[in-house]
Amino acid sequence: xxxxxxxxxxxxxxxxxxxxxxxxxxxxxxxxxxxxxxxxxxxxxxxxxxxxxxxxxxxxxxxxxxxxxxxxxxxxxxxxxxxxxxxxxxxxxxxxxxxxxxxxxxxxxxxxxxxxxxxxxxxxxxxxxxxxxxxxxxxxxxxxxxxxxxxxxxxxxxxxxxxxxxxxxxxxxxxxxxxxxxxxxxxx
Numbered sequence: 001x002x003x004x005x006x007x008x009x010x011x012x013x014x015x016x017x018x019x020x021x022x023x024x025x026x027x028x029x030x031x032x033x034x035x036x037x038x039x040x041x042x043x044x045x046x047x048x049x050x051x052x053x054x055x056x057x058x059x060x061x062x063x064x065x066x067x068x069x070x071x072x073x074x075x076x077x078x079x080x081x082x083x084x085x086x087x088x089x090x091x092x093x094x095x096x097x098x099x100x101x102x103x104x105x106x107x108x109x110x111x112x113x114x115x116x117x118x119x120x121x122x123x124x125x126x127x128x129x130x131x132x133x134x135x136x137x138x139x140x141x142x143x144x145x146x147x148x149x150x151x152x153x154x155x156x157x158x159x160x161x162x163x164x165x166x167x168x169x170x171x172x173x174x175x176x177x178x179x180x181x182x183x184x185x186x187x188x
Contacts, residue, residue, distance in 0.1 A: 043110035059116035098172025135187025
């Protein structure tokens with residue numbers, strides 16, 4: 001007896017796919033808008049209606065004051081301490097790029113929430129991934145960690161719609177935080 005496996009599905013109908021054997025489909029279920037997308041939509045609304053806040057929210061205000069746990073104050077001093085004074089010029093330009101972005105959006109409540117999320121994320125990623133590698137890794141390795149764990153992560157998660165972040169802005173946020181002593185590239 002011959003082993004025949006002929007199947008004829010002509011004329012068959014179904015609400016979904018008709019599969020003869022294996023179906024390797026991937027189904028992605030989204031649970032609604034993320035916190036970031038909700039805030040971006042809120043920011044669009046606030047810009048359109050010119051709804052502004054007089055004061056910064058506490059979680060953004062947190063970074064306005066300098067915090068100097070190691071006695072090394074300011075961006076230039078931090079870069080010099082880790083042996084990277086050649087980075088100062090471009091770092092200052094990136095920081096200024098972010099300051100302009102901050103000045104443009106910080107009057108909007110949703111933007112303040114987004115900025116605070118980004119800055120706290122950068123700070124946390126530095127404390128978790130970058131600072132522990134300082135002292136035992138060279139500059140190229142530190143740059144790679146900053147790029148992957150900080151910059152790319154923040155651009156991917158927070159750079160949506162009106163709140164369009166790019167790598168330069170996130171580097172600027174990082175240098176702004178360094179100027180206020182919340183991130184550092186040197187071992188303790």
